Amino acid sequence: MTDRPNIYAATPIDRASLRRKDEDWLTQAWLAPASRVLPVWQSKSFVAGPPEAPRAVLLPAEGLEAVPIFLGLMEDGAPLFAVDLSMVEEPDALPALQGRGRFEDLRATGPLMPEGEAALCAYARGMVWWNARHRFCGVCGSPAATAEGGHVRICTNPDCATHHFPRTDPAVIMLVHDGGDRVVLGRQSRFPPGMHSVLAGFVEPGESLEDTVAREVFEEVGLTVTDIGYRSSQPWPFPSSLMLGFTARATSFDIDTGNDELESARWFDREFLRTHTPDESFRLARTDSIAHRLIREWMAEG
Numbered sequence: 001m002t003d004r005p006n007i008y009a010a011t012p013i014d015r016a017s018l019r020r021k022d023e024d025w026l027t028q029a030w031l032a033p034a035s036r037v038l039p040v041w042q043s044k045s046f047v048a049g050p051p052e053a054p055r056a057v058l059l060p061a062e063g064l065e066a067v068p069i070f071l072g073l074m075e076d077g078a079p080l081f082a083v084d085l086s087m088v089e090e091p092d093a094l095p096a097l098q099g100r101g102r103f104e105d106l107r108a109t110g111p112l113m114p115e116g117e118a119a120l121c122a123y124a125r126g127m128v129w130w131n132a133r134h135r136f137c138g139v140c141g142s143p144a145a146t147a148e149g150g151h152v153r154i155c156t157n158p159d160c161a162t163h164h165f166p167r168t169d170p171a172v173i174m175l176v177h178d179g180g181d182r183v184v185l186g187r188q189s190r191f192p193p194g195m196h197s198v199l200a201g202f203v204e205p206g207e208s209l210e211d212t213v214a215r216e217v218f219e220e221v222g223l224t225v226t227d228i229g230y231r232s233s234q235p236w237p238f239p240s241s242l243m244l245g246f247t248a249r250a251t252s253f254d255i256d257t258g259n260d261e262l263e264s265a266r267w268f269d270r271e272f273l274r275t276h277t278p279d280e281s282f283r284l285a286r287t288d289s290i291a292h293r294l295i296r297e298w299m300a301e302g
Contacts, residue, residue, distance in 0.1 A: 005115070006234035007288045012116035013072040013080060020070060020148040029079035030068050036078055038071070038124040041085045041103045043239075047113070050103035054109045056117035063096035069127045070149030071120070080152075082124035084132060107238065111288040118288075119179070119235075126237030127151075130166045137162055140146040146181045167240055172212045173200040174246040175294040176225060178253065178267070181302055183295070184221055186257070186265030194278070196268075197285035198294055200243070213246050215262050221265045222256030225249060234290040247298070270302050287295045 019025055029035055041048045047054040061068070061267050066083035074080050085091045091103065106125055107190035110118040127150060132281070137144045137155035139162045144153035153164040175198045177183040185196040201216030203209065210228045217225050225248035234243045273295065276282055285291035 004230055006290050006293060007110055007115065008119050008122035008235050008237070009233070010115070011072075011119040013070040013074055013120070016070075017151075019073075020151050026068075026070055026149050029070070030061055030081060032079060033060070034076075034286060036074065036080050037061050037068070038066055038080065038099065038120060039064070039086070039091070039103075040082055040124055040128040041083050042092045043086075043104035043106075043125060043129060045106045045109065046097070047104050047109055047121075047124060052112060052161065054113055056113060056121050057101040057225055059096060059100065060265075063094070067131075067133060067146060068150070069124075070151070071123055076161055080120070082128055084128040084209040086132065101146045107286070107288060111286070122235055122237050126235070126240060127166065129237065129239045134164050138164065147293070168235075169209075169241045169282075170203040170209075171200055171236075171241045172209055172246055173198060173243050173290055173294070174202060174213045174217065174218060174228075174248050175298055176217055176221075176223060176248050176250050177298060179249045181270040182299060183270070183273075184223070184250070184255065184265060185268050186221065186262040189263045192283075193280040194283045196282060196288070197291045199265075200276050200291070204239075209244055209246070213248055217248065217250075219259060220257070220261045222252075222254070224251045226251050231294060232290065236290075241276045243290045245294050247294070253290075270299055 036234060046057045048057050049055045065081055066085060068081040068083055071080045071082055091097055106121050131150055134144055134153045140157050140160040142155050142157035145156050147154050155162045187196050199217055199220050203212045213228050217223050227249040229247050231245040231247060236243045255265050278280055284295055
């Protein structure tokens with residue numbers, strides 16, 4: 001395991017959470033000439049530069065008519081916000097954006113961007129997604145007003161007044177090996193052609209992370225495991241998960257995918273993974289995923 005953070009992790013800002021309750025300060029921060037904005041449009045990030053080396057674009061707040069979401073303070077102390085422009089049919093036509101960049105899928109651009117910028121775009125995407133989907137109270141159905149710089153939604157019904165907070169769904173993702181040179185990889189029908197990945201699943205109420213690892217492995221491939229060990233984690237705002245990476249050693253070896261959770265799964269040996277040229281018959285999970293990191297770390301250990 002290396003100390004290098006996963007892609008989309010380690011945002012290079014001070015989140016300044018204590019400032020979120022200060023409405024006057026937030027207003028002044030938004031109006032400050034030094035403030036910067038990360039626009040998001042239909043879950044896409046605003047980038048510029050060549051396709052092989054995109055960079056996140058930080059815009060001045062002037063000319064952007066949207067509810068700001070406070071992200072934090074940059075290294076130079078400048079306030080950083082996100083805005084959702086999804087209601088605009090042609091955002092590139094906005095004067096504040098014209099000629100400054102383009103909106104791209106973060107899954108495509110993230111692995112090519114500087115790590116800090118990819119992390120900021122992921123943070124902005126996650127906060128915009130949560131706010132867009134919590135405009136109404138989940139308790140009584142009344143409109144929910146934004147508060148604390150976009151980090152809280154408060155029900156406007158005085159008889160309810162429920163406070164809603166950004167949700168992150170914990171999910172385990174685990175590399176299952178045989179204690180030697182074999183690892184289990186599977187694929188779902190929605191994967192791109194040939195793509196194989198490690199196993200994963202959401203944590204259920206009343207489960208420990210280790211319980212979830214064992215349950216998901218058994219449900220997906222019919223194997224029992226031991227020696228469950230934590231590796232690293234990754235924020236995954238696609239749309240709102242936190243991926244918790246593990247390894248586990250199998251204590252049974254006959255794979256069974258009869259419950260239809262996976263299209264297929266089988267054992268792969270280390271040498272095959274090292275020597276196979278990616279093609280439509282087999283390729284690893286995308287490079288921005290913790291799945292890819294777990295596989296690469298395991299390959300390097302043997």
